[in-house]
Amino acid sequence: MINHLMPPDAERLNNYIESMQRRAASSIGYPGSTDYDYSALFPLLGINLNNIGDPLIESTYELNSRSFELEVVEFFAELFQAPANNWWGYVTNGGSEGNLYGLYAARELYPNGIVYYSDATHYSIQKNVHILGLNSIVIRTQPNGEMDYEDLSDMIQLHRDHPVIIMANIGTTMTEARDDLGQIKAALKHLAVKQHYIHCDAALAGVYSALLQTEPRFDFSRGCDSIAISGHKFLGSPIPCGAVIVRKNYKDRIGQVIPYIGTADTTISGSRNGHSPVFLWYTLKKHGKEGLTKRAQNSLALAQYTRDRLREFGLDAWCNPGALTVVSPVLPARLRKKWQLATEGDICHIVCVPGVTRTMIDDFLADVQTELKTPKVQL
Numbered sequence: 001m002i003n004h005l006m007p008p009d010a011e012r013l014n015n016y017i018e019s020m021q022r023r024a025a026s027s028i029g030y031p032g033s034t035d036y037d038y039s040a041l042f043p044l045l046g047i048n049l050n051n052i053g054d055p056l057i058e059s060t061y062e063l064n065s066r067s068f069e070l071e072v073v074e075f076f077a078e079l080f081q082a083p084a085n086n087w088w089g090y091v092t093n094g095g096s097e098g099n100l101y102g103l104y105a106a107r108e109l110y111p112n113g114i115v116y117y118s119d120a121t122h123y124s125i126q127k128n129v130h131i132l133g134l135n136s137i138v139i140r141t142q143p144n145g146e147m148d149y150e151d152l153s154d155m156i157q158l159h160r161d162h163p164v165i166i167m168a169n170i171g172t173t174m175t176e177a178r179d180d181l182g183q184i185k186a187a188l189k190h191l192a193v194k195q196h197y198i199h200c201d202a203a204l205a206g207v208y209s210a211l212l213q214t215e216p217r218f219d220f221s222r223g224c225d226s227i228a229i230s231g232h233k234f235l236g237s238p239i240p241c242g243a244v245i246v247r248k249n250y251k252d253r254i255g256q257v258i259p260y261i262g263t264a265d266t267t268i269s270g271s272r273n274g275h276s277p278v279f280l281w282y283t284l285k286k287h288g289k290e291g292l293t294k295r296a297q298n299s300l301a302l303a304q305y306t307r308d309r310l311r312e313f314g315l316d317a318w319c320n321p322g323a324l325t326v327v328s329p330v331l332p333a334r335l336r337k338k339w340q341l342a343t344e345g346d347i348c349h350i351v352c353v354p355g356v357t358r359t360m361i362d363d364f365l366a367d368v369q370t371e372l373k374t375p376k377v378q379l
């Protein structure tokens with residue numbers, strides 16, 4: 001029941017809500033978990049929460065959730081084995097902002113550095129590189145979407161007079177491939193590159209890969225300098241959000257104290273969402289590490305089930321190790337529209353994040369089977 005609106009406007013809003021609820025029930029192509037219930041936080045929607053400025057420095061604007069934000073970034077710093085007393089981070093508006101921040105920190109350290117990223121990398125990286133005015137080289141990928149380390153080595157060798165900024169994927173958008181920090185570091189060592197920075201775009205798979213200890217590992221103890229994740233993906237939030245964690249000595253080159261806000265301006269955005277840190281905190285507390293791990297294991301099992309069933313239908317479906325993403329040859333348009341399957345080139349994918357249920361997958365599989373049996377279907 002909607003008050004305060006003229007009937008046509010209330011009707012429009014009602015229709016919109018119903019249509020979004022319907023579409024959410026058949027959304028299996030994008031990685032947003034939906035198994036949450038944030039109704040306990042509704043009272044906060046009546047308060048102008050704003051975490052403007054640095055999360056670790058109190059502001060004169062007291063309507064904020066800094067203390068929750070700090071707990072959230074502490075959780076990620078620990079999960080990603082950030083060096084004690086030498087890390088910093090904040091809750092972002094999503095993975096793209098975290099990537100921008102990581103590359104910004106890299107540029108402040110190495111203004112003439114070259115960014116190397118694979119051609120399976122999320123589009124935000126190309127945009128961020130452009131915004132920052134950095135030079136970059138796109139590296140070939142292997143068939144599974146992972147960086148081609150030989151090509152990386154060759155490209156670095158050709159530009160040995162420039163510091164190296166690596167943008168490693170921990171879960172590429174389409175095939176959820178993980179770039180191997182071990183192989184990247186071996187290439188840097190072999191070429192005697194002393195000035196390097198490794199940013200991990202772990203927007204998609206960072207949280208559950210760390211929880212499940214999926215190989216290859218990618219955390220700070222394995223040599224990365226910053227990590228960005230999306231909060232609305234595996235953890236789940238109706239508001240896009242994320243987090244970035246960086247080695248503190250690199251971050252200290254960024255930001256200045258602003259008297260108007262009584263804190264330091266060290267983040268990309270000025271005003272920052274004060275609600276999403278509470279959402280993330282709520283999910284972390286509700287599930288705990290153990291619950292989150294269990295959630296990841298269930299999703300992994302569902303992804304494997306989906307892959308195996310599609311293969312039984314004769315489709316060449318596959319998953320990278322530890323991935324919640326099931327890659328399939330492009331399916332008929334009707335199916336892709338109904339189930340909102342992201343498509344690129346000759347593949348589309350299903351992402352079995354928490355909230356995607358066995359029932360949804362079985363309904364989807366039944367649709368696939370029907371389509372495959374229908375004559376004149378073109379794959």
Ligand SMILES: Cc1ncc(COP(=O)(O)O)c(C=O)c1O
Pocket residue numbers: 093094095096097122124169171172173201203204229230231240241242
């Ligand atoms: C690998 C990867 N990186 C970055 C992003 C961007 O994250 P966000 O949408 O949270 O900005 C995505 C989003 O799909 C992604 O898949």
